[in-house]
Amino acid sequence: MEWRLPDLMLAKAVEDLPTGPVAYEAKWDGLRAIVSRNPVGTVEIRSRQGTLLNPGFPEIAAPARDLPPVILDGEIVIWHDGRLAFERLLRRLNRRPASVEAEVRSSPAHFVAFDLLRADGPDGDVARLPYRDRRARLEAVFAEQELQPPWTLCPMTLDRDEALSWMREWAPAGIEGVVAKRLTGVYQSGVRGWDKARVRHTSEALVGAVTGRVQAPSTLLLARQDEAGRLHFVGRTTVLSRQTAADVGRLLRLKAGGHPWRGRRFSAGWGSTETLDVQLVEPSMVVEVSVDISLDNSGRWRHPVRLERARPDLDGSDVQPFRPPAD
Structure with missing residues (x-):
């Protein structure tokens, strides 16, 4: 059984983090991607534009075969010299296998998951659920599968003050900002339904x-x-x-x-x-x-x-x- 990969839900830039019944997630300096392991065992890592990223990130594609059937939304990141290094992600794109292998040895990549869009079973269309339920299902996947690197669960808080402290304290490590998501919001493919506040002026x-x-x-x-x-x-x-x-x-x-x-x-x-x-x-x-x-x-x-x-x-x-x- 093949799964159709959805378009990604997006965030719009805002000056200040919203208040209300929302969850706050760290926005890491990474490459947005979907990881899919479908019921027949096929693994695909796709960029926001739909580009197949498996060749550039074999250290994520290989262990994805051991996942249960899922579609995960998140970001690929590389930690190098004490901070997240976006430029090293670019070195994985359109490169020969030998060059990618050298990058994997020097700077391995991780996948930071922040949403679960599909799982196996009759109630597998998780994207239609409210955010609070999707997050609970995502946390359950990490706990049940005892996932370790390259898999990382994106930090989330319901406390706005804590989210603001992330923006102050984690910026040197490469946090881009914070994304706010309504607790009752469903996953809307291709829609800018989340809010993103940035750390720096770019x-x-x-x-x-x-x-x-x-x-x-x-x-x-x-x-x-x-x-x-x-x-x-x-x-x-x-x-x-x-x-x-x-x-x-x-x-x-x-x-x-x-x-x-x-x-x-x-x-x-x-x-x-x-x-x-x-x-x-x-x-x-x-x-x-x-x-x-x-x-x-x-x-x-x-x-x-x-x-x-x-x-x-x-x-x-x-x-x-x-x-x-x-x-």
């Missing part, structure tokens, strides 16, 4: 072009789409390190066919007459950047933008729409 943008080689870019030209779907230039990153350039370059693709920026010229800097030599790429890769709030009158960031990391787990719907500042 933002997302699309990569529209690069300087240097696509496989190892020097800088990234960033973009956002307006409500009509037009692609607007919003800033350029500072020069990438060699390792970051290699990690990002593996995820970029030259744009085949028309590009909304084809024929456009970009200045090398404020007040400069020098133009950049750019390579246009498929404007679908999302990156997370550190920014300030200063914009010019065209809606671009005034000051240098620092790349935090590529986010292949996100898509264009996660990027704030382009809106020029009001006059």
Whole structure:
């Protein structure tokens, strides 16, 4: 019996954690994924976009064969040098088996489970249950199976003050923030029905072009789409390190066919007459950047933008729409 894997339920960004009858879960700096072990024994690890991740994370795929029939929602994380290292997750994507094996030896991955969507048996459609019941069933799976690493149960609390303390105390270890979920809420595939408060001030943008080689870019030209779907230039990153350039370059693709920026010229800097030599790429890769709030009158960031990391787990719907500042 094969199971159809659902679309993931998502979270929307909020400034403050909500109050009320909600559960608070730690949001780790990881790669969102579903782990499925169906009744016939097939194991699939799928990204939010549906990409099969088994080849990149064999240390999770192999022990998943020993799970009972389940569909788990969670995040893949890597702990390295005392903190969670998202950049090491990127090194597992689109790599040869020998390269993946080397990464597994140096930095093994774990799966942090925060939801149970399906289990074996006649009442196996767990996603239709309220969150409080799904969480109880998830905890029961961990207890009954005596699950150990690479499996980790995501911390959860009903105490808002405790959740806020996580954001203060666990940030150095790599916590992104806290996700709030209604206790009575069912799992809504593809819906942004949860709330997420972040620890630090970052933002997302699309990569529209690069300087240097696509496989190892020097800088990234960033973009956002307006409500009509037009692609607007919003800033350029500072020069990438060699390792970051290699990690990002593996995820970029030259744009085949028309590009909304084809024929456009970009200045090398404020007040400069020098133009950049750019390579246009498929404007679908999302990156997370550190920014300030200063914009010019065209809606671009005034000051240098620092790349935090590529986010292949996100898509264009996660990027704030382009809106020029009001006059």
